[in-house]
Amino acid sequence: MSKQALVEVRGLKKTFKRKDGTVVEAVKGIDLDIYRGEVFSLLGPNGAGKSTTISMMSGLLTPTEGDACIGGFSITNQPLEAKKLLGVVPQEIALYPTLTARQNLEFFGRLYGLHGRELAASVDETLEFIDLRDRQKDRVDTFSGGMKRRVNIGVGLLHKPQLVYMDEPTVGVDPQSRRRILDTVIRLQQDRKMTVLYTTHLMEESQELSNRVGIIDHGQIIALGTVGELIQKVGEEDRLVFNVGEQPISEALLARFQTEVPGVTKATYETVELKPVAGMEESAELVVEKRSTGQMVVVRSGQVKDGTIVVYAKRGRKALPDLLRIANEMGVDVLSVEVREPDLEAVFLHLTGRALRD
């Protein structure tokens, strides 16, 4: 892949004024290059500034400061030239529900300057690509969520842009449709040689699709690189998470983990106050939401806190027997263990101290 930048973002900033007069910095100055032919993911939790950034880069919002150039055309000063190179797939289903799939494609095609035979051919090709040729004359409001998403993507591809922005295109779709959308992105890059800017808060999608990833949090890019490069930032360490419930944990245990087990670089202990899930306060067993995974778990009745030991180790699975032995020697009853191999979630956690879904 050549390293020629198709998109150059410099000092992009957006501030909003609230009704009470306070100023909110949604995007705090982003610098970014997206290379031709790559799939670039903007990964971040909800509210991190992904959509605001993409809105500025597509000319929907005017930046407070900075600029983005697409193919050398400034989105603020030469918006029409820049927009010709760009296809946008918004997070929302931006379609006319009472029109057919074909009518929607034809209408938006006209706005990209297509007409006559060229428009008809483009619509046919797009319907083929999104696999909706047989449903082209059906109204969009009769479609399933996944089919609507496909038409939504089709509109962004109609004029064969060099660059496609896809803003969380898998939000609210079933697993089958999600798989189909991810495959579509892969085909766009491989078959059509398109450059894709893909925003998501799902680490798995980012990891599967992207040549490079930019991790965004609180309106700033906090890490940028290939998935491998980012994982290296957390030292390629596995995380071993020991659930120990309410048992008291001594500093001595943590010290033994770090000194006696080869490969262990760090061991921490943290407790979480347990609060019953709303609506289940009267239950005999305490039902809580596990902060790290978002899962509902049942703990012992009367338990008020949950303790977790997190151990960072180069080869986690190899270190596990020694860690369990030491815990046993120190009288700690390990309730459960999870071994987490390094991923973008770990990178985000490492950089921000928070999980992506938080």
Added chain:
Amino acid sequence: MLRKIWAIASINIYTTFTDRNLLIIMIVTPLILATIISLAFGNMGGSSPITNIPVAIVNLDTPPVEGSQVVDSSGSLVSAFIPAINEANTDTVALGACDAVQRADSDETTANTYLTDLTEATLLDDPAAAKAGVDQGDYAAAVIIPAGFSESISYTQDDPAITPLAIEVYGDSAQPISAGIIRSIVEGFTNQLLTGQITIASTIGTMIDRARQNPAFGLGFAAAAGNGSFQPDFACAFTPGFNTIQIEQQSVTGKQADFNPLVVFGSAQAVFFALFTANGVAASIIEERRQWTLQRMVVSPTPRVLILTGKLIATFLVVMLQLAFLFIGFTVIGSLLEGEVKSVWGNDWLAIIGLILATSAATAGVGMFTAAIGKTAEQANWIGSIVSMLMGILGGAFFAVGVLGNFEWVTRLSVVRWGSEGFTKLASGQGDIGLNLVFLALIGMALFAVSLTVFARRQDI
């Protein structure tokens, strides 16, 4: 560029006219409502004549002294409206041979009989009181005959020059058709008087010329006048209803045939419902923002001003098509009720088209404006509904605006009134819709401009 504007406009027109529920509200409802209201008001087919137009007569003129050469013209005019006065003054207006001819010709249904059916005249002394009565809606018009009127238009030996004083017809703008009828009657009458005076002047002039050329004729004429054998009867020239009033009668009948409640309420309902439509189409800008199709347009290589222009054109065209369909619908209903195919809107097609365009511009402008001041689609819809309802009520969509009396001017704030009035005028054969056209077009353009500015400033597009 034009292709993109048309694409945006046409998608709105298409989505509007393919929505069955919307079509029922836009087309079917006003057709049914206006027909019901018109039937309730009667006179549907225009077969029933206008009768008993209330008119105030003020005669400030004094009757000529006996033996004077001055003809009692004012008395004749008053007697045209109030036959009792005529009978009381038979000594001042001798109908002579004309009376016989008239009775033989027209049986009992004379022009005066017709006028007494047509009008309900009240004789007043004070012009101010008469005008106040008109302002209050008690009279459709006041006819004020100035002092010295008869003398001013009489040809006499002492004063052969005719310098007519003007008769004032003070009309109620809320009853334009009735006031117009009264004005026509008075004009016809005064024309008749002048014709009579010209007849006398030319007859006497001819006799004088002949006497100069032939002194024997002059002496004979003088002898005949002296012994009473020469008795010219000029009364025919002044007889109200004998000639001109009959012509006026035909004119009035023509107007009656064109007057139709279906036109008045139909046009008002059409403009009223067009306001709702305009608001709905314009508010789609906000609705499309919510469903993200607007943003999708913005991220395409289409300048924002083209998107707004497309929306403006869509609003205008949707309203124009709605009005056109409604007027065709009302024509069909009118024809069915009358049992013959006829245009209830008159036959001045150019003016009808012009007025539809101007009304479309005004209603679309109002719709755009109410949509522009609403921050959400819901807000825009309820603001639009309130404005439309107010304009409909004020504009005569549900009752005749004349009932507002002194507050009739308020109705001028409504585009429904301006539009409906224009169509009513065209239907009754009057072509003076210039003011309506200008007002509607200007209000449309002004509100379009304001809406454009508001939308642009709020960055809705």
